Each structure stands twice: as structure tokens, then as C-alpha cells.
Amino acid sequence: xxxxxxxxxxxxxxxxxxxxxxxxxxxxxxxxxxxxxxxxxxxxxxxxxxxxxxxxxxxxxxxxxxxxxxxxxxxxxxxxxxxxxxxxxxxxxxxxxxxxxxxxxxxxxxxxxxxxxxxxxxxxxxxxxxxxxxxxxxxxxxxxxxxxxxxxxxxxxxxxxxxxxxxxxxxxxxxxxxxxxxxxxxxxxxxxxxxxxxxxxxxxxxxxxxxxxxxxxxxxxxxxxxxxxxxxxxxxxxxxxxxxxxxxxxxxxxxxxxxxxxxxxxxxxxxxxxxxxxxxxxxxxxxxxxxxxxxxxxxxxxxxxxxxxxxxxxxxxxxxxxxxxxxxxxxxxxxxxxxxxxxxxxxxxxxxxxxxxxxxxxxxxx
Amino acid sequence: xxxxxxxxxxxxxxxxxxxxxxxxxxxxxxxxxxxxxxxxxxxxxxxxxxxxxxxxxxxxxxxxxxxxxxxxxxxxxxxxxxxxxxxxxxxxxxxxxxxxxxxxxxxxxxxxxxxxxxxxxxxxxxxxxxxxxxxxxxxxxxxxxxxxxxxxxxxxxxxxxxxxxxxxxxxxxxxxxxxxxxxxxxxxxxxxxxxxxxxxxxxxxxxxxxxxxxxxxxxxxxxxxxxxxxxxxxxxxxxxxxxxxxxxxxxxxxxxxxxxxxxxxxxxxxxxxxxxxxxxxxxxxxxxxxxxxxxxxxxxxxxxxxx
Numbered sequence: 001x002x003x004x005x006x007x008x009x010x011x012x013x014x015x016x017x018x019x020x021x022x023x024x025x026x027x028x029x030x031x032x033x034x035x036x037x038x039x040x041x042x043x044x045x046x047x048x049x050x051x052x053x054x055x056x057x058x059x060x061x062x063x064x065x066x067x068x069x070x071x072x073x074x075x076x077x078x079x080x081x082x083x084x085x086x087x088x089x090x091x092x093x094x095x096x097x098x099x100x101x102x103x104x105x106x107x108x109x110x111x112x113x114x115x116x117x118x119x120x121x122x123x124x125x126x127x128x129x130x131x132x133x134x135x136x137x138x139x140x141x142x143x144x145x146x147x148x149x150x151x152x153x154x155x156x157x158x159x160x161x162x163x164x165x166x167x168x169x170x171x172x173x174x175x176x177x178x179x180x181x182x183x184x185x186x187x188x189x190x191x192x193x194x195x196x197x198x199x200x201x202x203x204x205x206x207x208x209x210x211x212x213x214x215x216x217x218x219x220x221x222x223x224x225x226x227x228x229x230x231x232x233x234x235x236x237x238x239x240x241x242x243x244x245x246x247x248x249x250x251x252x253x254x255x256x257x258x259x260x261x262x263x264x265x266x267x268x269x270x271x272x273x274x275x276x277x278x279x280x281x282x283x284x285x286x287x288x289x290x291x292x293x294x295x296x297x298x299x300x301x302x303x304x305x306x307x308x309x310x311x312x313x314x315x316x317x318x319x320x321x322x323x324x325x326x327x328x329x330x331x332x333x334x335x336x337x338x339x340x341x342x343x344x345x346x347x348x349x350x351x352x353x354x355x356x357x358x359x360x361x362x363x364x365x366x
Numbered sequence: 367x368x369x370x371x372x373x374x375x376x377x378x379x380x381x382x383x384x385x386x387x388x389x390x391x392x393x394x395x396x397x398x399x400x401x402x403x404x405x406x407x408x409x410x411x412x413x414x415x416x417x418x419x420x421x422x423x424x425x426x427x428x429x430x431x432x433x434x435x436x437x438x439x440x441x442x443x444x445x446x447x448x449x450x451x452x453x454x455x456x457x458x459x460x461x462x463x464x465x466x467x468x469x470x471x472x473x474x475x476x477x478x479x480x481x482x483x484x485x486x487x488x489x490x491x492x493x494x495x496x497x498x499x500x501x502x503x504x505x506x507x508x509x510x511x512x513x514x515x516x517x518x519x520x521x522x523x524x525x526x527x528x529x530x531x532x533x534x535x536x537x538x539x540x541x542x543x544x545x546x547x548x549x550x551x552x553x554x555x556x557x558x559x560x561x562x563x564x565x566x567x568x569x570x571x572x573x574x575x576x577x578x579x580x581x582x583x584x585x586x587x588x589x590x591x592x593x594x595x596x597x598x599x600x601x602x603x604x605x606x607x608x609x610x611x612x613x614x615x616x617x618x619x620x621x622x623x624x625x626x627x628x629x630x631x632x633x634x635x636x637x638x639x640x641x642x643x644x645x646x647x648x649x650x651x652x653x654x655x656x657x658x659x660x661x662x663x664x665x666x667x668x669x670x671x672x673x
Contacts, residue, residue: 206381213609214627214643218392221631298508305510306612306628318510325514325617329522329529339511347506 034359041355047348055164064155066162074153075331076101082141148333166316171297177235182242190250212237220308249281283360290353294346317342378651385647393636441641446633452641463622467607470545478550482557504551509610513544513617530619541618545610549603561592601657
């Protein structure tokens, strides 16, 4: 008996059946639907999108570039009042002019001039007056730093954005490295099976036992603190778990009938792996990747905090937190803002990763 | 069990050899030597120093010599602290790091397990989701953010503790809490998850049906199985505590091994770096072995042969 596919036009389909077909969901639709019902994961997703825009598009909108520095305004507080200072000599010519932070001017006056009414001073400036104190005259500047400045008088907000660019880039690229190595290694190991599988997984086991944090530190110290080296080093460490996950998936996919069919049709192994096996293990890979990105960002910042990561003038969030921690006793905002943003990003990505895991694998209990 | 331990120790030997070899040659391959950073050193003195420490010999000769002295338990002289051996330095620093690590681990367990137990028993109540949300935040807050924030709040604004140093007993509190909090949070989550799974088992229902009081069900019947995930987590946790100690010892200026390692790496003190790496590796291998043993002891379904 031969089987001939019926042509579509010949079949009468009841309208309610068509409706049913439209309502059928693929695995990905279902996952998206479940994800949308998880408020924590969605909040994580939105915050993550916000952070990407903030880091990569944000610097366009800030009035200062990340490198622009104004040394007299070093360590200026968030939204602090900033003055324009002009020094004049005996002939009344302006010899020097520059920015000056309001609180520093007030502090200097209070030390030298005894009682100095800062409020009255500010009121006169706000009225648009030029106030002369000794040989210096002050006018109010319209310059403001939303999150204050760092120790070199650079805008902290722009620095945080630029730091976000580096941290996110390290996170994505290192995760990409780990995905490529892990997926290829894991699928080959799981697909070939037998002795090759045993040996390949044994190697992973041995590598697991290594103190890798220490190795990456050594690598960074001995071979210079290049960013690309950091991608490679972290990515090369993070692939181990990925390889294990992929292998486990591949072993179970391999037993399915459509793989047998592909083998029976005489397809090459490489093609079977890339066309049939890998697309079927993508779910867990995506989930694990979303959880790898924050841990990589964390690790990079950890290295930078120890002074072993990104080097100045480049700054990742780790560098900013390190600099902030060094001056937190006097200028706490330099620590607080980068630390808060960094922690929120990690939190958001972890919520998103957890949500994706729940969405893609409905079997797991919470 | 004896056979199991022997097997595992035998397996550890190749791992150790790989670690030693990789570290050794990585240090040699790197541009610059331990004495290149010091300024005002004439080439003759540099040559003499390299000669004295045997750095002019071929690498293989150095490697074999190093392995030889290692077998005798000698980690060699330190390059950056003249006149001191690596053994001395490690012996000097280890009590500090050990104290910090043990304090942190104790704190993490003493906080994490009860919180997790309570959350599991009072599932879906405020006693569950308030601590669990806190735990999620605790996991996401890295040590190098938490440490400075705690120091800022309790050290500077409230003035309760010193911000740095390692002298009085109160100096231990902030570093230990900083190191412990992420682990306490993770342990709480693991305990909750493990307990929830066990509490839904048949034998727990049987115990309840027999009229065993609830606290006894939890504390006697369920807890043994419920904290197994915590036990298997202790291995990775220990590795994490080591990495955390680098940060915490740097933040709070604690004279421990973690800071010594970071500094030795920055100073290219080859022998001290290698000594610390080997020490850490051995410590990790032993800890993983101990964790595996405890796991089998807690779970009668596992057997030593399988592991």
C-alpha cells in the first residue's frame, strides 16, 4: 500500500479545527507564556534591558565624557553646588579662573575668616550676584554632577555607564567562549559515547578539581592584564559545567528515533550533531548561559577589585567599586552608586535566569 | 571505606602533579622575573641574585629540583621576603586565615540551616518568603560589595567596629560576617529545598500518622535527609571561601594567607605563589574528600564504591 500525501485544497477542514491549530503552542511559546507570568523574572528582564541601554546608549545623553576630568572638582558630591572662581590681581585683571566646589570654598572661608555665613553667601549667589571674597570673586555655575565625581574629577555617572559596557562585554564574550567550547565538547562527548565519552568526561572531572580562581589570577598576573585575555581565561573556565549539561542532554536526545532515522538515511555525523542534536539541547544551554553571564561579571569584578583585572584608564564596575571602597570614609557615594547598580544587575540577571529555567523546564519544582 | 579513601587519594596525585606543573611553567613563561620590578638593581646584582636562586638553570633542571625539594616538604625560599622560607610564611599566615574561614563557615551554618528549616516548616508564610528574598539578595551581593558596605555602616557611620586590622576579638566580627553571608544565604535556600522534598516523602507521613510531634518529625526524621544538599555544597563552598578570603583579607587588611597570595602574585614571588597554590590545592582535595565521606555517612543509599 502506497502512501500519498493528501493535498490541502482537497481536504475539508471544520472551522473550529483551524482555530484549534492556531491555538497550538510550540515549546518556545509555552516558555514565553510561563515567563510572562513570573513577575520577578520579567522585572529582571526589564532591568537587564534597561542596564544595557543605560551602559551603551546612556553616555550619549550625559553632558560629560568618561575621560573628561576637572581636577578642581575632584570628589564633588552628587548634585553639589559648583561655583566659577576668578582671581584678580591688584590691577583688577583676571589672572586665573576655574571651577570650585561650593563646600570647599565655604570650608576655606570658615578656616581663615572665622564665622562665615554660608547660607547668606549661597543666597547672594543664587540671586545671580558675583560675590567677592578677598582676591577671588565667585559666580554660580550651572554645572551639576548627578552622581558626583570621582577622585580625578570625572563624572561618576558616565564612568558607571562606561564601566557597565566593559562589565557586560566581558560577561557576554566570556559566556560566548564558554558556550562554544562547552557545546562542541559536550555534544561530541555525548554523541560519540563509549570510551571517548569516558575519557573526555574524566578530563572534565580532573579540571573540575583544579582551583581555577587561582589559575585565572595567575594567568592575569603573569601575562598582563589584557581584556581579551580575561575573556579567554574566564570563558575557558566556565565551559566545564556547560559541557556536562550538554553531554547529559545529548545522551538522552541521541536515543530518540529521529536521530536513528538520520543515521539510517546516511547523514554524516558532523551534520547530525549540528543539525539535529544541538538545536535540541538549546533550552538548557540558554538557561545556563543566562546564569553564567552574571557569574562571569561577578568574577571579572572580583579580579578588578583585587587590582588584577581591567586596568586604568578603562574601568569596569569592579574597578569603580574598588576605587569607591578606598575613599568610602570621606566620599561614600563613590562606593554606593556603583555598588548598588552592580548588585541590582546581578540580582536581575539571576531572577531572569531562574525564571527562564522554570519556564523552559516545567518539570522542575520551585 | 578505607579502600575508598585510598582510591581517592591516588586519584588526587595526578591532579596535584598537573597543578604543580602548570603553575611552575606558567610562572616561567611569563615575561619578567621576580627581581625585574625592583629598581636600582644593577645587571651584575640581578645576575648574582638569579644565580643564587638557581633561576639561570634550564627550566627542566629547575623543575626537577623543585619537585625533589617538594617531596621533602620544602617549598623553597621566598623571593620577595629575603631570608624567609615559603614554609615559614605559610605557617605564619595560616592560623589567621583558618580562624577567619572557620568563623565564617560556622556562622554560615548556624544562620543558614535554622533559617532554611523555619522557611520549609512554615512554607508560604512571611517566615518563608521574607528570609528567602533576603537570601536571594545575599547571594547576589558579592563579598567585595558587602565588605565595604558593612565597614561603612558599622565601622564608620555607627562606629561599632574597627574598619581594618586583626587585633581584638571584635575585629573578627565584620570580616567573618562579610565572608559568611553569601554562604548563609545559599545554605538557607538549599536547606529549605532539601527539607521540602523530604517532608513530602511517605515516611514522614507515616511518622506524622503515628502521632510523632511535629518538631520531632522535623528534627529527627527529616533533617538528616534534608541537609544532604548542604553537605554536598560544602565542598564548593570551601573553595569559594578561599576566593572570598582574598577579598575580605584585602578589604579589612588582615594578615592572612589570602592577602599573601594576592601580593605574592603581584610581586611575582614564584616560590611563594607556587607554595600557596599547592597548599590550596591540597586543602581543596582534602575538603572534597571529607565532604564525600560525610555524604555517604548521611545517606545510607549511597555506597563508598560508587563514589
